Amino acid sequence: MDEMPGKVYLVGAGPGAPDLLTLRAAEILKRADVVFHDALVHPQTLELAARAKKIAVGKRSGRHSTAQKFINKRLVDAARGHKIVVRLKGGDPLLFGRAQEEIDALRKAGVDFEIVPGVTAATAAAAELGLSLTRRGLARHVAFVTPRAAEGERENDWAASVLSADTAVIYMGAGLAEAISAELIKRGKPKDTPLVLVESATLPERRVLHGTLADLPELARRTGEGPAVVLLGEVLKAALAEPAAAAKEIEALFKRA
Protein backbone atom coordinates (compact mmCIF):
# COMPACT_ATOMS: atom_id res chain seq x y z
CA MET A 1 0.00 0.00 0.00
CA ASP A 2 1.31 3.42 -0.90
CA GLU A 3 1.16 6.59 1.15
CA MET A 4 -2.28 6.92 2.79
CA PRO A 5 -3.75 10.28 1.92
CA GLY A 6 -5.00 12.22 4.92
CA LYS A 7 -8.20 14.11 5.42
CA VAL A 8 -8.63 17.75 6.39
CA TYR A 9 -11.40 18.77 8.80
CA LEU A 10 -12.42 22.42 8.70
CA VAL A 11 -13.81 22.77 12.19
CA GLY A 12 -15.70 25.57 13.91
CA ALA A 13 -14.36 26.18 17.41
CA GLY A 14 -17.43 28.19 18.39
CA PRO A 15 -17.64 31.74 19.71
CA GLY A 16 -15.07 31.62 22.49
CA ALA A 17 -15.98 29.53 25.55
CA PRO A 18 -14.43 26.07 25.23
CA ASP A 19 -17.66 24.28 26.15
CA LEU A 20 -19.46 25.81 23.17
CA LEU A 21 -17.54 23.41 20.94
CA THR A 22 -19.60 20.59 19.41
CA LEU A 23 -19.23 16.97 20.49
CA ARG A 24 -18.17 16.11 16.93
CA ALA A 25 -15.42 18.73 16.93
CA ALA A 26 -14.15 17.47 20.29
CA GLU A 27 -13.96 13.89 18.97
CA ILE A 28 -12.09 14.94 15.86
CA LEU A 29 -9.62 17.02 17.88
CA LYS A 30 -8.88 13.99 20.10
CA ARG A 31 -7.90 11.98 17.01
CA ALA A 32 -6.03 14.80 15.25
CA ASP A 33 -2.43 14.52 14.13
CA VAL A 34 -1.98 18.20 13.28
CA VAL A 35 -4.11 21.23 14.18
CA PHE A 36 -3.77 24.55 12.39
CA HIS A 37 -5.61 27.03 14.56
CA ASP A 38 -6.60 30.69 14.61
CA ALA A 39 -4.90 32.86 17.21
CA LEU A 40 -8.13 33.27 19.17
CA VAL A 41 -9.04 29.62 19.75
CA HIS A 42 -9.28 28.89 23.50
CA PRO A 43 -6.29 27.04 25.08
CA GLN A 44 -8.67 24.46 26.63
CA THR A 45 -10.01 23.65 23.17
CA LEU A 46 -6.48 23.06 21.91
CA GLU A 47 -5.75 20.80 24.89
CA LEU A 48 -8.37 18.39 23.57
CA ALA A 49 -6.00 17.68 20.68
CA ALA A 50 -3.63 15.89 23.03
CA ARG A 51 -1.81 13.91 20.32
CA ALA A 52 -1.57 16.69 17.78
CA LYS A 53 1.10 19.07 16.71
CA LYS A 54 -0.50 22.50 17.11
CA ILE A 55 0.34 25.28 14.71
CA ALA A 56 -0.99 28.80 15.21
CA VAL A 57 -1.69 30.39 11.87
CA GLY A 58 -2.38 33.67 13.52
CA LYS A 59 -5.15 35.31 11.49
CA ARG A 60 -7.26 37.82 13.37
CA SER A 61 -10.16 39.82 11.94
CA GLY A 62 -8.89 39.92 8.42
CA ARG A 63 -5.39 41.02 9.33
CA HIS A 64 -2.41 39.15 7.88
CA SER A 65 -4.62 38.22 4.94
CA THR A 66 -1.60 37.74 2.71
CA ALA A 67 -0.91 34.57 4.65
CA GLN A 68 -4.03 32.84 3.32
CA LYS A 69 -2.32 31.22 0.35
CA PHE A 70 0.40 29.98 2.64
CA ILE A 71 -2.21 28.42 4.98
CA ASN A 72 -3.86 26.73 1.99
CA LYS A 73 -0.55 25.23 0.99
CA ARG A 74 0.25 24.04 4.49
CA LEU A 75 -3.11 22.24 4.74
CA VAL A 76 -2.52 20.41 1.48
CA ASP A 77 1.03 19.48 2.48
CA ALA A 78 -0.07 18.29 5.93
CA ALA A 79 -2.70 15.98 4.40
CA ARG A 80 0.09 14.26 2.48
CA GLY A 81 1.99 13.40 5.64
CA HIS A 82 -0.77 12.93 8.23
CA LYS A 83 -4.06 11.10 8.51
CA ILE A 84 -6.13 13.65 10.41
CA VAL A 85 -5.48 17.30 9.84
CA VAL A 86 -7.68 19.90 11.53
CA ARG A 87 -8.10 23.52 10.53
CA LEU A 88 -9.70 25.03 13.61
CA LYS A 89 -11.43 28.38 13.15
CA GLY A 90 -13.22 30.65 15.60
CA GLY A 91 -17.03 30.62 15.32
CA ASP A 92 -18.44 28.82 12.32
CA PRO A 93 -16.06 28.27 9.41
CA LEU A 94 -18.74 29.07 6.83
CA LEU A 95 -19.65 32.52 8.14
CA PHE A 96 -16.86 35.02 7.56
CA GLY A 97 -14.26 32.33 8.15
CA ARG A 98 -12.72 32.50 4.68
CA ALA A 99 -13.18 28.75 4.48
CA GLN A 100 -13.93 28.83 0.77
CA GLU A 101 -10.37 29.64 -0.16
CA GLU A 102 -9.18 26.63 1.81
CA ILE A 103 -11.94 24.41 0.40
CA ASP A 104 -10.99 25.40 -3.14
CA ALA A 105 -7.33 24.68 -2.49
CA LEU A 106 -8.13 21.25 -1.02
CA ARG A 107 -10.47 20.36 -3.90
CA LYS A 108 -7.90 21.44 -6.44
CA ALA A 109 -5.25 19.29 -4.79
CA GLY A 110 -7.65 16.33 -4.56
CA VAL A 111 -7.49 16.27 -0.76
CA ASP A 112 -10.48 14.77 1.03
CA PHE A 113 -12.14 17.18 3.45
CA GLU A 114 -15.11 17.59 5.74
CA ILE A 115 -16.62 20.65 7.38
CA VAL A 116 -17.83 20.68 10.97
CA PRO A 117 -20.11 23.64 11.61
CA GLY A 118 -19.89 25.62 14.84
CA VAL A 119 -21.82 28.12 16.92
CA THR A 120 -21.36 31.57 15.42
CA ALA A 121 -20.67 34.75 17.40
CA ALA A 122 -24.03 36.32 16.52
CA THR A 123 -26.23 33.89 18.39
CA ALA A 124 -23.70 33.51 21.21
CA ALA A 125 -23.76 37.28 21.76
CA ALA A 126 -27.56 37.31 21.64
CA ALA A 127 -27.65 34.44 24.15
CA GLU A 128 -25.67 36.54 26.59
CA LEU A 129 -28.10 39.39 26.16
CA GLY A 130 -31.05 37.06 26.74
CA LEU A 131 -32.54 38.16 23.44
CA SER A 132 -33.68 36.35 20.33
CA LEU A 133 -32.43 37.71 17.02
CA THR A 134 -35.82 36.91 15.54
CA ARG A 135 -39.08 37.77 17.19
CA ARG A 136 -42.57 36.92 16.11
CA GLY A 137 -44.28 40.01 14.73
CA LEU A 138 -41.16 42.15 15.00
CA ALA A 139 -38.11 40.52 13.43
CA ARG A 140 -38.32 37.88 10.72
CA HIS A 141 -35.12 38.64 8.81
CA VAL A 142 -31.62 38.73 10.15
CA ALA A 143 -28.64 39.94 8.15
CA PHE A 144 -25.11 38.82 8.94
CA VAL A 145 -22.67 41.18 7.26
CA THR A 146 -19.12 42.41 7.33
CA PRO A 147 -18.14 45.83 6.03
CA ARG A 148 -14.51 44.75 5.81
CA ALA A 149 -13.59 44.56 2.16
CA ALA A 150 -10.66 42.55 1.00
CA GLU A 151 -8.07 43.71 -1.47
CA GLY A 152 -9.33 43.61 -5.05
CA GLU A 153 -12.87 42.96 -3.89
CA ARG A 154 -15.84 44.22 -5.85
CA GLU A 155 -18.00 46.87 -4.22
CA ASN A 156 -19.43 45.51 -1.01
CA ASP A 157 -22.84 47.01 -0.29
CA TRP A 158 -23.16 45.60 3.20
CA ALA A 159 -25.30 48.61 4.14
CA ALA A 160 -28.17 47.60 1.82
CA SER A 161 -28.50 44.34 3.72
CA VAL A 162 -28.51 46.07 7.07
CA LEU A 163 -31.15 48.54 5.87
CA SER A 164 -33.56 45.84 4.71
CA ALA A 165 -33.10 43.50 7.68
CA ASP A 166 -35.08 43.66 10.91
CA THR A 167 -32.04 42.64 12.92
CA ALA A 168 -28.46 42.97 11.71
CA VAL A 169 -25.25 41.50 13.04
CA ILE A 170 -22.04 43.13 11.87
CA TYR A 171 -18.92 40.98 12.12
CA MET A 172 -15.44 42.50 12.27
CA GLY A 173 -16.92 45.98 12.33
CA ALA A 174 -15.53 47.53 15.51
CA GLY A 175 -12.52 48.98 13.71
CA LEU A 176 -14.78 50.65 11.15
CA ALA A 177 -17.30 52.05 13.60
CA GLU A 178 -17.24 55.66 12.34
CA ALA A 179 -17.80 54.63 8.73
CA ILE A 180 -20.54 52.11 9.61
CA SER A 181 -22.51 54.55 11.72
CA ALA A 182 -22.18 57.40 9.20
CA GLU A 183 -23.12 55.27 6.19
CA LEU A 184 -26.20 53.73 7.77
CA ILE A 185 -27.47 57.06 9.11
CA LYS A 186 -26.86 58.75 5.74
CA ARG A 187 -28.93 56.06 4.05
CA GLY A 188 -31.87 56.46 6.38
CA LYS A 189 -31.36 54.11 9.31
CA PRO A 190 -32.64 56.01 12.38
CA LYS A 191 -29.87 57.37 14.61
CA ASP A 192 -31.61 55.97 17.65
CA THR A 193 -31.74 52.38 16.35
CA PRO A 194 -30.95 50.25 19.40
CA LEU A 195 -27.45 48.76 19.20
CA VAL A 196 -25.28 46.54 21.34
CA LEU A 197 -21.59 45.88 20.87
CA VAL A 198 -20.38 42.59 22.34
CA GLU A 199 -16.65 42.02 22.64
CA SER A 200 -15.22 38.56 23.45
CA ALA A 201 -18.67 36.99 23.68
CA THR A 202 -18.94 33.99 26.05
CA LEU A 203 -15.52 34.59 27.61
CA PRO A 204 -14.97 35.86 31.17
CA GLU A 205 -13.40 39.06 29.81
CA ARG A 206 -16.38 39.84 27.57
CA ARG A 207 -17.75 43.40 27.44
CA VAL A 208 -21.30 44.38 26.56
CA LEU A 209 -21.81 47.99 25.53
CA HIS A 210 -25.30 49.36 25.02
CA GLY A 211 -26.26 52.36 22.93
CA THR A 212 -27.74 53.48 19.64
CA LEU A 213 -26.49 53.56 16.07
CA ALA A 214 -25.26 57.13 16.63
CA ASP A 215 -23.23 55.97 19.66
CA LEU A 216 -21.34 53.23 17.80
CA PRO A 217 -18.05 55.15 17.31
CA GLU A 218 -17.98 56.02 21.03
CA LEU A 219 -18.75 52.43 22.04
CA ALA A 220 -16.06 51.10 19.74
CA ARG A 221 -13.49 53.40 21.34
CA ARG A 222 -14.25 51.71 24.66
CA THR A 223 -13.50 48.20 23.39
CA GLY A 224 -10.21 46.33 23.53
CA GLU A 225 -8.54 43.87 21.23
CA GLY A 226 -11.07 41.01 21.47
CA PRO A 227 -13.29 40.00 18.55
CA ALA A 228 -16.47 42.05 18.53
CA VAL A 229 -19.90 41.81 16.97
CA VAL A 230 -22.35 44.68 16.64
CA LEU A 231 -26.05 43.86 16.89
CA LEU A 232 -28.66 46.39 15.85
CA GLY A 233 -32.40 46.54 15.38
CA GLU A 234 -35.61 46.88 17.35
CA VAL A 235 -35.18 43.56 19.14
CA LEU A 236 -32.21 45.13 20.93
CA LYS A 237 -34.49 47.67 22.54
CA ALA A 238 -35.13 45.24 25.39
CA ALA A 239 -31.38 45.16 26.06
CA LEU A 240 -31.31 48.98 26.16
CA ALA A 241 -34.35 49.17 28.37
CA GLU A 242 -32.75 47.05 31.01
CA PRO A 243 -28.98 47.16 30.62
CA ALA A 244 -28.50 46.89 34.37
CA ALA A 245 -30.67 43.77 34.51
CA ALA A 246 -28.88 42.31 31.51
CA ALA A 247 -25.48 43.03 33.05
CA LYS A 248 -26.58 41.32 36.27
CA GLU A 249 -27.71 38.23 34.40
CA ILE A 250 -24.46 38.04 32.53
CA GLU A 251 -22.52 38.39 35.75
CA ALA A 252 -24.49 35.51 37.26
CA LEU A 253 -23.76 33.46 34.19
CA PHE A 254 -20.03 33.90 34.71
CA LYS A 255 -20.09 33.03 38.39
CA ARG A 256 -20.54 29.46 37.17
CA ALA A 257 -17.32 29.54 35.21
Next chain:
Amino acid sequence: MDEMPGKVYLVGAGPGAPDLLTLRAAEILKRADVVFHDALVHPQTLELAARAKKIAVGKRSGRHSTAQKFINKRLVDAARGHKIVVRLKGGDPLLFGRAQEEIDALRKAGVDFEIVPGVTAATAAAAELGLSLTRRGLARHVAFVTPRAAEGERENDWAASVLSADTAVIYMGAGLAEAISAELIKRGKPKDTPLVLVESATLPERRVLHGTLADLPELARRTGEGPAVVLLGEVLKAALAEPAAAAKEIEALFKRA
Protein backbone atom coordinates in the same frame (compact mmCIF):
# COMPACT_ATOMS: atom_id res chain seq x y z
CA MET B 1 -34.94 26.89 53.66
CA ASP B 2 -38.01 27.38 51.54
CA GLU B 3 -38.69 26.03 48.10
CA MET B 4 -35.56 26.43 45.90
CA PRO B 5 -36.51 28.19 42.69
CA GLY B 6 -35.33 26.35 39.60
CA LYS B 7 -33.59 27.62 36.53
CA VAL B 8 -34.67 27.22 32.92
CA TYR B 9 -32.08 26.58 30.21
CA LEU B 10 -33.14 27.38 26.65
CA VAL B 11 -30.84 25.07 24.76
CA GLY B 12 -30.06 24.69 21.07
CA ALA B 13 -29.97 21.03 20.06
CA GLY B 14 -28.23 21.82 16.79
CA PRO B 15 -29.30 20.99 13.25
CA GLY B 16 -30.08 17.28 13.58
CA ALA B 17 -27.10 14.98 14.12
CA PRO B 18 -26.71 14.28 17.84
CA ASP B 19 -22.96 14.98 17.81
CA LEU B 20 -23.54 18.54 16.63
CA LEU B 21 -24.73 19.38 20.13
CA THR B 22 -22.37 21.57 22.19
CA LEU B 23 -20.43 20.22 25.16
CA ARG B 24 -22.26 22.73 27.36
CA ALA B 25 -25.66 21.53 26.21
CA ALA B 26 -24.65 17.91 26.84
CA GLU B 27 -23.56 18.74 30.40
CA ILE B 28 -26.78 20.57 31.18
CA LEU B 29 -28.87 17.72 29.79
CA LYS B 30 -27.04 15.26 32.05
CA ARG B 31 -28.04 17.32 35.09
CA ALA B 32 -31.60 18.08 33.92
CA ASP B 33 -34.69 17.25 35.97
CA VAL B 34 -37.20 17.98 33.20
CA VAL B 35 -36.71 18.42 29.46
CA PHE B 36 -39.35 20.00 27.24
CA HIS B 37 -38.27 19.20 23.70
CA ASP B 38 -39.32 19.87 20.14
CA ALA B 39 -40.62 16.90 18.18
CA LEU B 40 -37.56 16.83 15.94
CA VAL B 41 -34.83 16.55 18.56
CA HIS B 42 -32.75 13.38 18.00
CA PRO B 43 -33.47 10.44 20.35
CA GLN B 44 -29.75 10.11 21.16
CA THR B 45 -29.73 13.72 22.33
CA LEU B 46 -32.65 13.04 24.65
CA GLU B 47 -30.87 9.95 26.02
CA LEU B 48 -28.19 12.25 27.43
CA ALA B 49 -30.84 13.53 29.85
CA ALA B 50 -30.82 10.21 31.70
CA ARG B 51 -32.33 11.53 34.95
CA ALA B 52 -34.94 13.78 33.38
CA LYS B 53 -38.60 13.52 32.71
CA LYS B 54 -38.92 14.18 28.98
CA ILE B 55 -41.92 16.00 27.61
CA ALA B 56 -42.44 16.43 23.87
CA VAL B 57 -44.05 19.79 23.18
CA GLY B 58 -44.44 18.90 19.58
CA LYS B 59 -43.98 22.11 17.65
CA ARG B 60 -42.83 21.69 14.07
CA SER B 61 -42.16 24.48 11.58
CA GLY B 62 -44.64 26.92 13.06
CA ARG B 63 -47.51 24.42 13.20
CA HIS B 64 -49.43 24.10 16.45
CA SER B 65 -48.47 27.67 17.23
CA THR B 66 -51.48 28.08 19.51
CA ALA B 67 -49.67 25.87 21.99
CA GLN B 68 -46.96 28.48 22.62
CA LYS B 69 -48.67 30.10 25.60
CA PHE B 70 -49.18 26.68 27.09
CA ILE B 71 -45.48 25.88 26.70
CA ASN B 72 -44.58 29.18 28.37
CA LYS B 73 -46.78 28.32 31.32
CA ARG B 74 -45.39 24.81 31.65
CA LEU B 75 -41.81 26.17 31.74
CA VAL B 76 -42.67 28.59 34.53
CA ASP B 77 -44.54 25.91 36.49
CA ALA B 78 -41.70 23.40 36.05
CA ALA B 79 -39.16 25.89 37.44
CA ARG B 80 -41.21 26.07 40.62
CA GLY B 81 -40.97 22.34 41.20
CA HIS B 82 -37.56 21.43 39.75
CA LYS B 83 -34.02 22.72 39.91
CA ILE B 84 -32.91 22.25 36.31
CA VAL B 85 -35.47 22.64 33.57
CA VAL B 86 -34.37 22.43 29.94
CA ARG B 87 -36.23 23.72 26.93
CA LEU B 88 -34.53 21.93 24.06
CA LYS B 89 -35.06 23.39 20.59
CA GLY B 90 -33.83 22.29 17.19
CA GLY B 91 -31.01 24.42 15.75
CA ASP B 92 -30.23 27.62 17.61
CA PRO B 93 -32.98 28.92 19.90
CA LEU B 94 -32.35 32.54 18.87
CA LEU B 95 -32.83 32.06 15.12
CA PHE B 96 -36.46 31.31 14.27
CA GLY B 97 -36.88 29.38 17.50
CA ARG B 98 -39.56 31.62 18.98
CA ALA B 99 -37.42 31.79 22.10
CA GLN B 100 -38.39 35.38 22.79
CA GLU B 101 -41.89 34.46 23.84
CA GLU B 102 -40.52 31.98 26.35
CA ILE B 103 -37.87 34.44 27.54
CA ASP B 104 -40.53 37.09 28.11
CA ALA B 105 -42.73 34.67 30.05
CA LEU B 106 -39.80 33.59 32.25
CA ARG B 107 -38.73 37.19 32.89
CA LYS B 108 -42.27 38.19 33.77
CA ALA B 109 -42.57 35.30 36.22
CA GLY B 110 -39.18 36.11 37.76
CA VAL B 111 -37.72 32.76 36.75
CA ASP B 112 -33.95 32.59 36.31
CA PHE B 113 -32.89 31.47 32.85
CA GLU B 114 -29.89 30.99 30.60
CA ILE B 115 -29.59 30.50 26.86
CA VAL B 116 -27.21 27.99 25.30
CA PRO B 117 -26.67 28.75 21.62
CA GLY B 118 -26.51 25.97 19.06
CA VAL B 119 -25.43 25.27 15.50
CA THR B 120 -28.09 26.55 13.13
CA ALA B 121 -29.40 24.67 10.08
CA ALA B 122 -27.96 27.20 7.62
CA THR B 123 -24.31 26.52 8.31
CA ALA B 124 -24.92 22.81 8.82
CA ALA B 125 -26.52 22.57 5.38
CA ALA B 126 -23.67 24.57 3.84
CA ALA B 127 -21.15 22.28 5.55
CA GLU B 128 -22.73 19.31 3.84
CA LEU B 129 -22.46 21.06 0.50
CA GLY B 130 -18.81 21.88 1.15
CA LEU B 131 -19.53 25.55 0.55
CA SER B 132 -19.02 28.69 2.56
CA LEU B 133 -22.01 31.03 2.87
CA THR B 134 -19.60 33.93 2.61
CA ARG B 135 -16.88 34.17 0.08
CA ARG B 136 -14.21 36.78 -0.29
CA GLY B 137 -14.99 39.00 -3.25
CA LEU B 138 -18.35 37.35 -3.92
CA ALA B 139 -20.52 37.12 -0.82
CA ARG B 140 -20.13 39.40 2.17
CA HIS B 141 -23.74 39.49 3.39
CA VAL B 142 -25.93 36.61 4.32
CA ALA B 143 -29.64 36.96 5.05
CA PHE B 144 -31.47 34.47 7.25
CA VAL B 145 -35.21 34.83 6.67
CA THR B 146 -38.50 33.08 7.02
CA PRO B 147 -41.48 33.92 4.84
CA ARG B 148 -43.82 32.23 7.31
CA ALA B 149 -45.93 34.95 8.91
CA ALA B 150 -47.66 34.38 12.20
CA GLU B 151 -51.23 35.31 12.93
CA GLY B 152 -51.68 39.02 13.54
CA GLU B 153 -48.17 39.74 12.33
CA ARG B 154 -47.29 42.99 10.61
CA GLU B 155 -46.28 42.81 6.98
CA ASN B 156 -43.21 40.65 6.64
CA ASP B 157 -41.03 41.81 3.76
CA TRP B 158 -38.68 38.86 3.82
CA ALA B 159 -38.13 39.28 0.08
CA ALA B 160 -36.37 42.65 0.46
CA SER B 161 -33.73 40.99 2.61
CA VAL B 162 -33.21 38.18 0.13
CA LEU B 163 -32.89 40.68 -2.73
CA SER B 164 -30.18 42.73 -1.03
CA ALA B 165 -28.17 39.78 0.31
CA ASP B 166 -25.42 37.99 -1.57
CA THR B 167 -26.41 34.67 -0.05
CA ALA B 168 -29.83 33.96 1.48
CA VAL B 169 -31.02 31.13 3.66
CA ILE B 170 -34.76 30.63 3.89
CA TYR B 171 -35.99 28.75 6.95
CA MET B 172 -39.36 26.99 7.00
CA GLY B 173 -39.92 27.87 3.38
CA ALA B 174 -40.46 24.50 1.66
CA GLY B 175 -44.23 24.66 2.17
CA LEU B 176 -44.35 28.10 0.55
CA ALA B 177 -42.11 27.31 -2.41
CA GLU B 178 -44.47 28.60 -5.13
CA ALA B 179 -44.98 31.92 -3.42
CA ILE B 180 -41.29 32.38 -2.61
CA SER B 181 -40.13 31.67 -6.14
CA ALA B 182 -42.83 33.86 -7.73
CA GLU B 183 -42.27 36.81 -5.40
CA LEU B 184 -38.50 36.88 -5.77
CA ILE B 185 -38.63 36.54 -9.57
CA LYS B 186 -41.30 39.26 -9.78
CA ARG B 187 -39.05 41.59 -7.80
CA GLY B 188 -36.08 41.06 -10.04
CA LYS B 189 -34.10 38.13 -8.65
CA PRO B 190 -32.82 36.24 -11.72
CA LYS B 191 -34.70 33.00 -12.42
CA ASP B 192 -31.44 31.15 -12.79
CA THR B 193 -30.09 32.13 -9.37
CA PRO B 194 -28.40 28.96 -8.08
CA LEU B 195 -30.42 27.32 -5.32
CA VAL B 196 -30.12 24.24 -3.14
CA LEU B 197 -32.82 22.78 -0.93
CA VAL B 198 -31.51 20.71 1.97
CA GLU B 199 -33.97 18.57 3.90
CA SER B 200 -33.03 16.95 7.23
CA ALA B 201 -29.50 18.37 7.13
CA THR B 202 -26.83 16.29 8.93
CA LEU B 203 -29.13 13.26 9.33
CA PRO B 204 -28.74 9.97 7.40
CA GLU B 205 -32.09 10.57 5.68
CA ARG B 206 -31.10 14.03 4.44
CA ARG B 207 -31.84 15.03 0.86
CA VAL B 208 -29.97 17.62 -1.16
CA LEU B 209 -31.80 18.98 -4.21
CA HIS B 210 -30.01 21.22 -6.66
CA GLY B 211 -31.62 23.70 -9.04
CA THR B 212 -32.37 27.35 -9.64
CA LEU B 213 -34.82 29.82 -8.17
CA ALA B 214 -37.32 28.92 -10.92
CA ASP B 215 -37.06 25.23 -9.96
CA LEU B 216 -37.91 25.75 -6.30
CA PRO B 217 -41.58 24.65 -6.49
CA GLU B 218 -40.56 21.46 -8.29
CA LEU B 219 -37.76 20.75 -5.79
CA ALA B 220 -40.12 21.33 -2.87
CA ARG B 221 -42.57 18.79 -4.28
CA ARG B 222 -39.81 16.20 -4.11
CA THR B 223 -39.15 16.72 -0.39
CA GLY B 224 -40.72 14.87 2.51
CA GLU B 225 -41.69 15.88 6.01
CA GLY B 226 -38.25 16.76 7.37
CA PRO B 227 -37.21 20.31 8.21
CA ALA B 228 -35.79 22.05 5.15
CA VAL B 229 -33.67 25.07 4.41
CA VAL B 230 -33.35 26.76 1.05
CA LEU B 231 -30.00 28.34 0.18
CA LEU B 232 -29.67 30.68 -2.76
CA GLY B 233 -27.08 32.94 -4.28
CA GLU B 234 -23.99 32.87 -6.45
CA VAL B 235 -21.95 30.90 -3.92
CA LEU B 236 -24.28 27.95 -4.60
CA LYS B 237 -23.12 27.85 -8.21
CA ALA B 238 -20.27 25.56 -7.18
CA ALA B 239 -22.84 23.10 -5.79
CA LEU B 240 -24.76 23.21 -9.09
CA ALA B 241 -21.62 22.81 -11.15
CA GLU B 242 -20.71 19.60 -9.41
CA PRO B 243 -23.82 18.09 -7.87
CA ALA B 244 -22.51 14.60 -8.50
CA ALA B 245 -19.24 15.39 -6.72
CA ALA B 246 -21.12 17.00 -3.85
CA ALA B 247 -23.43 14.01 -3.54
CA LYS B 248 -20.45 11.68 -3.44
CA GLU B 249 -18.82 13.68 -0.68
CA ILE B 250 -21.98 13.68 1.34
CA GLU B 251 -22.32 9.93 0.91
CA ALA B 252 -18.77 9.45 2.15
CA LEU B 253 -19.59 11.62 5.12
CA PHE B 254 -22.43 9.34 6.10
CA LYS B 255 -20.46 6.14 5.74
CA ARG B 256 -18.83 7.18 9.00
CA ALA B 257 -22.13 7.32 10.83
